[in-house]
Amino acid sequence: MNQNTDSNHQPDSRGEAYHHDEAENLPPHSHHDEETLSEIDVQAYWRANVKVLIVLLSSWAFVSFGCGVLFSNWLDQFYIGGFPLGFWFTQQGTMLCFVAIIFIYHIWMKKIERDHGVDDDEDNVEGRLTSQADTGAKP
């Protein structure tokens, strides 16, 4: 796939989009089309990944810096099972949220990866779509 590198790096996004549409409806009829599709899918996957990260890291920051420090004292006016809420967050609550965030991340990413065909399930050990970079990476 190295010989196709130049065409893949063309800045003309309309051309790539065209290949993408075509490839969705038709089986890829040339090596070149397959490459183009994977490149676009990989980019879409990466954008989805970054979106997940932004959402989850915001919740992480809200819980740890917000509930744990910034408005911890304000939360103390509420109670949860005998604990002032802010105090509870600093002692136990934040940690439980962290565990939840990581498992949500795991499940969410698994779904996105299956949708984009870049998952690492048993039947996809080598990748259904080989990523553009796969050849150049290993020295």
Added chain:
Amino acid sequence: MNAQTLSFIFVGLSFALYIGIAIWSRVGSTKEFYVAGGGVHPVVNGMATAADWMSAASFLSVAGILAFTGRDGAVYLVGWTGGYVLLALLLAPYLRKFGRFTVPEFIGDRYYSKLARVVAVVCLIFISFTYIAGQMRGVGIVFSRFLEVEIETGVVIGMAIVFCYAVLGGMKGITYTQVAQYCVLIFAFMVPAIFMSIMWTDNPIPQLGLGDKLNDGSGLSVLQKLDQVTTELGFNTYTVGTRSTIDSLAIAAALMIGTAGLPHVIVRFFTVPKVSDARKSAGYALAFICVMYTTIPAVAAFSRLNLTESVNEVAYSEAPAWIEKWENTGLIAWKDKNGDGIMQYRPGHAFTPTKPIFTEARGTYGERVISNELTSNGNEMYVDRDIMVMANPEIAKLPNWVIALVAAGAVAAALSTAAGLLLVISSSVAHDLMKRTFMPDINDKKELLFARLAAVVAILIAGWFGINPPAFVAQVVAFAFGMAAASLFPPIVMGIFSKRINRSGAVAGMLVGLSSTLAYIIYFNFIAPEINNPEHWFLGISPTGIGTIGAALNVCAAVIVSRLTPAPPAHVQDMIDDIRIPAGAGVAHDH
């Protein structure tokens, strides 16, 4: 049977178990030594990661810090657990896909530079040494107590044991041994916690017991009682924080970023079979950690109540036996300032310097005489925070086997972390420095020899720091986190999420981050400890939290220098594309 004999039996049995596992899973190749051949189930790996990461500091020291500082201490809990979110989201999957042995290897390859790799090794060694010194101190405390010797002797015994243990096996042995160690340490931590929770509240779940009502019929809850006791004696109110918001934020951030940058934790995610397993594994690791970490606040609260009740206003001649035993290790001291023979436990340091300097003599009541200069406050007690967890079962008058169990648990915690750290130090020295930088021609056998030699040197230096620690165990460890935050975390994350950060940027960033953080910590702890207070701190941020500023400087330096120098070459940009995709990750491999 007395507690000492039982401790010998329990620690001995647990050792037999660890050594048995280490022999059963002996390693033959460098790959197995470093990453266990890459075939460890995520739950198993999660449990091993939890043991690896929960150190003597977690086991012994955090509850002690929380017991003495109340709400302020909780920032350690938030910081250390929150780092796992960063680790799982920003590092673990990508580093697993990258699939090599060590953190410097990633930095060296991503930044196509031997210099970057060497700088990363230097950062890593600094971090690991600071961290391992804390472990040695922890092991020392355990041995000094149950062999009833001075803390220095305890540290030396600990060094000998870690030496035998860590040089035996590699990562494969360590992974399964750590699973056993997790079971031992979590059991050892939970049993006294449950006992104490029942004792005070009748609630067998310590996490819930902390919020419950006392069972003495007073109608007060545990937290109300704590606030009452602390306020009456003039301490800070237990559930009210006193640290400034900016310092709390900085410490929490430094600990979180630092956790994610700890090399011995990162390397654990090279051992799972798949990228998705690395994410899952981080989740399990944190869940296993939280079993203990949510219990710590309860242990802290109950032990504060226990301590105050059994020490304050009690005549020394009628003091419980554990006071004398800990006095013999040098971790408790009493100076009868007002000559009434009764121990007064109040806020403030009883004498200067704050640590007791004992003379050979014994006082009127048989207490050890100290030669420190006395302070003018009413406090007569010195209680080392690190003894709280170890002393808990005795203070709470729990059966002897619980005391023995805690000793075995603390040793497990210290050993599992020390072993993980030694492995990281030895693999970086042997693999990154020798094999990949200076002596590329050496064979597997030579490399393993270098790895073991590095472990020996590491133990010796760590032991020295364990005997002469700059601060409490958890604080020593906190500095390691600050350094990890300032040096390793930024180049790894930027290396994954930016294609523009280049060789010069990464090196400049690491150097700026590590040196600024190190300088700040050294200045305030060793050069000018007398001005180590909020008025003199930069922006009011303590040395514990300065890693956050170090990390920010690191990022700034890296971005600016990268902008001024050429972009990374095409093969590196392709590599970045590759590690962003989970599919196609083989086992971690060598060159």
